[in-house]
Amino acid sequence: MLTYSTEDTLEKSRRFLPGGVASVNRIAEPDLIFVRGSGAHMWDSEGKRYIDYHAAFGPHILGHNDPHVNSSVARALEQHQSLYGSGTTSLEARLAEMICGCAPFIESVALLNTGSEATYQALRLARAATGRDHIIVMQGGYNGWHNDVACNLATPLAELGPRITGEYRFHPISAGIPAAHSQLVHPVNFNDLESVRLIAQQYPIAAIILEPILQNIGVVKPAPGYLQGLRKLATEAGFLLIFDEVKTGFRHSLGGYASLAGVAPDLAVYGKAIANGYPIAAVGGAKRFLDLFVHPDPARRVLLAGTYNGHPIPTAAAIATIERLRENDGEVYTRLEQMGEWLQTEIEAIAQHHGLPLLVERQGSAFCLYLMDHAPRDWHDLAAHHDFTRDKLLRMRLIQEGIYTFPVPAKQWSISAAHTQQDLEQTVRVLHNVLPSSIKP
Ligand SMILES: Cc1ncc(COP(=O)(O)O)c(C=O)c1O
Incomplete structure (x- = not known):
């Protein structure tokens, strides 16, 4: 199969696809070309590996290439x-x-x-x-x-x-x-x-x-x-x-x-x-x-x-x-809930330790970090209180550190069944370093 270099891919996409993408809501900084996905991970064309929490806007509940x-x-x-x-x-x-x-x-x-x-x-x-x-x-x-x-x-x-x-x-x-x-x-x-x-x-x-x-x-x-x-x-x-x-x-x-x-x-x-x-x-x-x-x-x-x-x-x-989702009476949902809860607890502990204005709102394996003092009840509430600028900054820093969350504020993070405890711990280590400098007022 013919594959293009990173530069050729970008150049041809920009020339032939509107906006250089197949779905315009995929336009994102930085301009990464992903070439492989396996389990909880994605690799870009430069060989860098990311722990994926974007899940392609949600589908990958079992992880990539199950x-x-x-x-x-x-x-x-x-x-x-x-x-x-x-x-x-x-x-x-x-x-x-x-x-x-x-x-x-x-x-x-x-x-x-x-x-x-x-x-x-x-x-x-x-x-x-x-x-x-x-x-x-x-x-x-x-x-x-x-x-x-x-x-x-x-x-x-x-x-x-x-x-x-x-x-x-x-x-x-x-x-x-x-x-x-x-x-x-x-x-x-x-x-x-x-x-x-x-x-x-x-x-x-x-x-x-x-x-x-x-x-x-x-x-x-x-x-x-x-x-x-x-x-x-x-x-x-x-x-x-x-x-x-x-x-x-x-x-x-x-x-x-x-x-x-x-x-x-x-x-x-x-x-x-x-x-x-x-x-x-x-x-x-x-x-x-x-x-x-x-x-x-x-x-x-x-x-x-x-x-x-x-x-x-x-x-x-x-x-x-x-x-797969039905196996062992839906055991996968129990694991997803456990992982979500663990991550939420760890993130909230970091926030508390540094006195950061952050909370995690979560349902099972889907969660979001809100930079505000209460869980939003609707769009109006969120738009009035969430710090969109710092949220974006945080996401950009996480991408640099190999954690892929979509670099648009207030977008859902998704855990998959393929995430391991090691992935979650690595995520928390990165957040320990990145959260305070990205979101402290
Ligand atoms: C809740 C919801 N409904 C409908 C859609 C549209 O689905 P599709 O992009 O497959 O057309 C989406 C896509 O993100 C969605 O999140």
């Missing part, structure tokens, strides 16, 4: 499993059965390729099911790049204005979104039930879509009773509760954060950790909603189509990932 996932993929290739584009396959049937076994509310599942496709389809199902057009999204949440949801992620406070109960304006994070969408999409603050109640009184809402933990701005957790409150509001007002578990699903438990919280959404969307780095996503939920894809009345049928849906390679990867 042997079981690799052999499942290799087997699919050896058996000449191909894309047939006609009927179904035993891989699809097996994966669908496995996903439906992950939580009682998943009676049926649609297989797609990316999280964005899956949130798109979930919203379409909700609109078709209710005959309503309006949706509610979270300020500080991310649900993909399409027109309804490409909005209100890290909106600058100057644009957002003061915290309000009621309604924020639609702040697109992409050009090219028709203005009509701003009339149909209602962003609200996380952990604010009253806003949802008010909006549902004013507009015919088809669905609320949210990450049950806001993991695109670190780890912002739901307050006790919040998700239950949303469930109740949705049921009363007749709109669908959609959990976007693209980041939380399979990372925190097989049944996602829904299972841990004991709240059954109408639909849940999965991606990322479901296949440990291979491109596949799913929408699961009540059969009566999923059956809208095959409604006998063409006028009520939702279009489910995709040349690559159920492609054998990512499907084989997802089966193998779920097999």
Whole structure:
């Protein structure tokens, strides 16, 4: 296989790819070319090794190149499993059965390729099911790049204005979104039930879509009773509760954060950790909603189509990932929790020792260091109190020292099952040296 030198790679990428990257949110300083990933580690083209906490924005729950996932993929290739584009396959049937076994509310599942496709389809199902057009999204949440949801992620406070109960304006994070969408999409603050109640009184809402933990701005957790409150509001007002578990699903438990919280959404969307780095996503939920894809009345049928849906390679990867996650009654989640807890305790001890304004917010293997004196309850709180400049500085220093966290403030750190105690201890040694000088006011 032809490989380019670091310089040639950068030069050709910049010449031929917009921004020099395949996904513009990957633009990051320093400009590193990664050439290998194995377990908890990545190597750049200069041969430097990093302990990886970025996990490619979340998928690598088992670590890079997990042997079981690799052999499942290799087997699919050896058996000449191909894309047939006609009927179904035993891989699809097996994966669908496995996903439906992950939580009682998943009676049926649609297989797609990316999280964005899956949130798109979930919203379409909700609109078709209710005959309503309006949706509610979270300020500080991310649900993909399409027109309804490409909005209100890290909106600058100057644009957002003061915290309000009621309604924020639609702040697109992409050009090219028709203005009509701003009339149909209602962003609200996380952990604010009253806003949802008010909006549902004013507009015919088809669905609320949210990450049950806001993991695109670190780890912002739901307050006790919040998700239950949303469930109740949705049921009363007749709109669908959609959990976007693209980041939380399979990372925190097989049944996602829904299972841990004991709240059954109408639909849940999965991606990322479901296949440990291979491109596949799913929408699961009540059969009566999923059956809208095959409604006998063409006028009520939702279009489910995709040349690559159920492609054998990512499907084989997802089966193998779920097999690994199910081993020994989900022992992997116990280990991830132990590692997360150990790291959190050590980091907080460093902060306390040096009197640093830092806390760790964590769910299992996902955590975030916030440079503020309390855990953020929503984007507004985070934007007003977190020290973004020092967070960025800290991340740059860590990268220099061989610890890869994505060099953008308030991004989630992810531990994988391949991290060892040695990796964690090395991380803590580096943090001991780097934290005080990076974040002391
Ligand atoms: C919560 C959430 N939903 C949806 C998406 C979109 O997934 P994809 O990038 O696979 O389209 C992402 C991606 O980061 C995500 O974090």
